[in-house]
Amino acid sequence: MLFGLLSLLIAAPAASDPRTSSEQELAEVQASIRQTEQQLKQQQQALQQAEQQLQQADRTLAQAGQQVQQQQQALAETQQRMQQLVAEQQALEQQFGQQQQQLATQLRSAYQLGQHDYSQMLLNQQDARQLERVLTYYQYFNRARMQQLHAIRQTAGQLTQVQQELHSRQQQLENQLQALQQRQQQLQQARTEQQSTIRSLQHLLQEQGQQLSYLRQNESSLQATIDALKAKAQQVQLAGLTALKGQLQWPLQGRLLQRFNELRQGGLRSRGVLIEGTEGSAVSAIANGQVIYADWLKGYGWVLVLDHGDGFMSLYGHNQSLLKEPGEQVMAGEQIAQVGRSGGQATAGVYFEIREKGEAVNPQAWLQSR
Known part of the structure; x- marks a missing residue:
């Protein structure tokens, strides 16, 4: 019995040793601090990652927006050039018609003049002055016809060039419209990604209480x-x-x-x-x-x-x-x-x-x- 009491007296101080209790509490506090620091570090990393994602989303959206604007500007320039070409085509067609009418008038005049046959006038020994006058008219009408034919050929060539460029611009316009639609789809996708990133960042800030x-x-x-x-x-x-x-x-x-x-x-x-x-x-x-x-x-x-x-x-x-x-x-x-x-x-x-x-x-x- 005495041995048992001594055993209790020896064991009691060991169980209530304040140093052991303090060391244990200190270890728990240190572990809690390490855990909190680790959580803060993870939160900061998550926040930095969210900010980087937002910046990248903003950059992608800005690039898509600039591309859409550039495409719209190119489209407007092409449409303006097409309007100019259509006006040029109409002017050339009008000019072509006028040149044809002038040529027809010259041919009718030449035909009427041609009723006075040159060889017949020589055989009949008609007035030499009248003969010279008729020859001058022949030369005049011949030069006029040649000039008019040259102008018609030149106008026709210009008209062909305008029509070819107009066709090329039409194809370019269709390609630009298709490219613009693709850019607009990319822009919409970039906007969606940006908005999703914004929501993620705001949620993270609210969750971490770091808004201020x-x-x-x-x-x-x-x-x-x-x-x-x-x-x-x-x-x-x-x-x-x-x-x-x-x-x-x-x-x-x-x-x-x-x-x-x-x-x-x-x-x-x-x-x-x-x-x-x-x-x-x-x-x-x-x-x-x-x-x-x-x-x-x-x-x-x-x-x-x-x-x-x-x-x-x-x-x-x-x-x-x-x-x-x-x-x-x-x-x-x-x-x-x-x-x-x-x-x-x-x-x-x-x-x-x-x-x-x-x-x-x-x-x-x-x-x-x-």
Whole structure:
């Protein structure tokens, strides 16, 4: 019995040793931390992969959109040339008919003159002056007939060439129409893939609870880009926007989905406005300027920035594709991009900002009232 009690006394401290308990808890915490870090790492990898997929989807869509526009332009040029050829053909046919009528008139005159037979006049010893006059008429009509025949042959050759080119253009037009239909199918497929990628990215952000962090990263990236562009903006001499305040035309006519300084999803305030539009429609420059940035930017998709001089810049984001390159001069109202939903935007439209010396200002104070 004494041995049993001693055994219990010895065993009791071992069972309640605080060091063992603390070490076990520490090991569990460390394991939990490692698991959390691993999960965060996986989430970050998933988010980066989703962003890369979105960027690739935006690039594919932009390329398809540009190809469709190029095909439409080529198609319009071919149709215009065909209209010119049809007009040329009608003019040549009218000319050909007039030349034939002139030739017929000359032949009738020659026939009537031919009633005075030259050999008969010689045998009858008619007046030599009359004979000379008749010979002159013969020579005149002969030259006129030869010239008219030459003109007819030349017109006929031109008409044949026009008809051949018209046939060639018709075939070209049919090929361009077929190519345009294929490009439009590719464009639609690219849009579908982009929208699917956008939904995946948004779902991932909501699942990870990183919407605010993602928006802050995007805004920081945009601000850094604007700051870097301020130095470039000093290289061009433009009049600025001050004299045009309240008169600037809108880059896109559409419903305002988001106003300046309005709370965005995630709790951040907007530094611009979001204008709803139809995918592929025109985005126009608000004023004369020079392109100083045209590239894909995280969170804003395809972005184009114009420098208007005197510290003023305008920014156009979420485009489907960009139609201008850095360094190009643009005029007010000129198309610079196509409406889209790049950069993860769920609704087609244009994100628009005006910056004065790098600071965002309310665009509605500068644009025409509507």
